[in-house]
Amino acid sequence: MARPASSYFPSIEKKYGRPVRERIDPIGSSDLTRHSELVAWLKSEHGLGHGHATALVARTLAGRK
Incomplete structure (x- = not known):
């Protein structure tokens, strides 16, 4: 069974030292x-x-x- 995407969020914040929202906002506004x-x-x-x-x-x- 696949892991939900949100289950990665605590480790993302811990590893990169920034809130997930700071990563999601630019993705959402990207032209890609x-x-x-x-x-x-x-x-x-x-x-x-x-x-x-x-x-x-x-x-x-x-x-x-």
Whole structure:
């Protein structure tokens, strides 16, 4: 069974020292729309790991629906 995206949030905040909201807001206002593009952007521009970036993007895109 897949882990819910929000279950990653405490470890994201602990590892990167910033609230999750500071990561989600820029994703939501980005011109990028595809999951893979957003994950790549978070990894390259913000230094997030793949799992953390995927969780943040999944949560953000779910909120757009």
